[in-house]
Amino acid sequence: MLRTYKFRIYPTREQEEKLAKHFGHTRFVYNFFLNYANIIYRVMERPTYYNEWASVLVKLKKTNKYSWLNEVNSQALQQSLKDLERAFKNFFKKQAGYPKFKKKKFSRQTFRIPQHIQLYIKEDNPKYGCIFVPKFKEGIKVRLHRKLPKDGKIKQATFIKTPTNKYYAAIVFEVQDAEVQNTSTDILGIDLGIKDTITLSDGKKYKMPDLSKYERQIKRLHRRLSRKQRGSKNWEKARLCLAKLYEKIVNIKNDWLHKITHDLVSESQAGKIVVEDLNIKGMVQNHRLARHIHMQSWRRFLELLEYKAKRCGIEVIKANRYYPSSQMCSECGYINKEVKDLSVREWTCPVCGAHHDRDVNAAKNLVRYGLMLSIGREPSEFMPVDSALAAEPERGLRAITG
Structure with missing residues (x-):
C-alpha cells in the first residue's frame, strides 16, 4: 500500500x-x-x-x-x-x-x-x-x-x-x-446535499462550516487587486493577501472533511457505505446552484471516504445515478415525482401516510439499494412493491400488499 x-x-x-x-x-x-x-x-x-x-x-x-x-x-x-x-x-x-x-x-x-x-x-x-x-x-x-x-x-x-x-x-x-476484515452486515446510507452537506440514514446531519464571511472578503480583495498596476509591489501584496484567503478557505474545508470522513468510518461500525453517484459536472451547469455546489466539495468528500473506508475494510458502493432515492418512499416504495422540486424539503407519502424529511428519506433508500445488492438483486427496476424486501421486516422495510 x-x-x-x-x-x-x-x-x-x-x-x-x-x-x-x-x-x-x-x-x-x-x-x-x-x-x-x-x-x-x-x-x-x-x-x-x-x-x-x-x-x-x-x-x-x-x-x-x-x-x-x-x-x-x-x-x-x-x-x-x-x-x-x-x-x-x-x-x-x-x-x-x-x-x-x-x-x-x-x-x-x-x-x-x-x-x-x-x-x-x-x-x-x-x-x-x-x-x-x-x-x-x-x-x-x-x-x-x-x-x-x-x-x-x-x-x-x-x-x-x-x-x-x-x-x-x-x-x-x-x-x-x-488486511482488515470487517464482518459487519450493517449498511450506512449517505445523501449529499446543499442545505445539509451530509445526511446519514440514521438521521444525523453534517453541515459545511459557514464560509459566507470569506466570500465577502474575497470580493473586496478582488476589487483591491484590480485597482493596482499589474506587476508592481503593491499589486503583489494584494495578490498575496487574496491567495492566502483562498488557501485559508481550502484548509477549513479540508480539515472539516477529514474529520467527518474519519468519524464515519471509525464510529459507524458499518460493513458497507452506500453513496450517490452524482453527475457533478452536469449539476454545476445550473448557474443558480453552481457556487453552492462547489462550496460543498462533494468530490473531495467521496475521495477521502473511499480510501479511509478501504483501510477499515468497509466497502463503498455508488448507487446508480438514476436511482430515485429522493422520490421513493422508504417505507412502502411509492415513487412521488413531485419531490423532484428541490424546494420540497418534507413530504407525506399519499399511499402509506409516512412523513419524510427529504434528505433522511434519500439516505434510507440508499440503504435499501445496498440491501438489494447484498441479497443478490440488481436494483435496476424500481417497483412500488418489492417482495424480496418485504420478506425482511427485521430491517425496517415493509411493502404494500393488495
Whole structure:
C-alpha cells in the first residue's frame, strides 16, 4: 500500500533558487513537448509518446541553446514527460480534457523525484529533520508534524510551491498492507446535499462550516487587486493577501472533511457505505446552484471516504445515478415525482401516510439499494412493491400488499 505524507519544508535562499529552476525547467519541458506533440500530429498525422520525447530531450540537452536543462535533476524532467503522457492517455480514455500548457506565475508549481531520496530526523528535536535529494546535497529543512511509518520505504517525493509562496514535500511511502476484515452486515446510507452537506440514514446531519464571511472578503480583495498596476509591489501584496484567503478557505474545508470522513468510518461500525453517484459536472451547469455546489466539495468528500473506508475494510458502493432515492418512499416504495422540486424539503407519502424529511428519506433508500445488492438483486427496476424486501421486516422495510 502506498501512503503519502505531506510536510512543509523551509529552504534557504540558495535552495529557493534551485527549486525555482526545477519548477521552471520541468514546466518548460512539459510545454515544449506538448507543443511538439501538437505539431507532429498536425503535420505528420501521427501521435508521439514518452520514448520519443525522452530521446529528443537528450539531444536538446546537448545543444548550446538548451544546455541550461542540465542544471536540474534529469529524472525530474523525465517525470514531467511521464505526466504529459498520462495526460494524453486520460484524454484518449475520455477521463479528462485535452492537455493544457502550464502557466508560469501565481499558480501551484510542482516537480517530482522518483528515487535517491533520504529523510533524516534530528535526535534533539524529532519534529524537525532534513530531506536529501539529488542537486540538494546540503539537505532541506522539513517539519515532521506526523509520525512516519516504521517500516515504510520511500518511493518518490513531490516538491510543491503554493500561490502563497509556501513550500511542501509530499513523500510517498510503501507500507505493508494490513488486511482488515470487517464482518459487519450493517449498511450506512449517505445523501449529499446543499442545505445539509451530509445526511446519514440514521438521521444525523453534517453541515459545511459557514464560509459566507470569506466570500465577502474575497470580493473586496478582488476589487483591491484590480485597482493596482499589474506587476508592481503593491499589486503583489494584494495578490498575496487574496491567495492566502483562498488557501485559508481550502484548509477549513479540508480539515472539516477529514474529520467527518474519519468519524464515519471509525464510529459507524458499518460493513458497507452506500453513496450517490452524482453527475457533478452536469449539476454545476445550473448557474443558480453552481457556487453552492462547489462550496460543498462533494468530490473531495467521496475521495477521502473511499480510501479511509478501504483501510477499515468497509466497502463503498455508488448507487446508480438514476436511482430515485429522493422520490421513493422508504417505507412502502411509492415513487412521488413531485419531490423532484428541490424546494420540497418534507413530504407525506399519499399511499402509506409516512412523513419524510427529504434528505433522511434519500439516505434510507440508499440503504435499501445496498440491501438489494447484498441479497443478490440488481436494483435496476424500481417497483412500488418489492417482495424480496418485504420478506425482511427485521430491517425496517415493509411493502404494500393488495
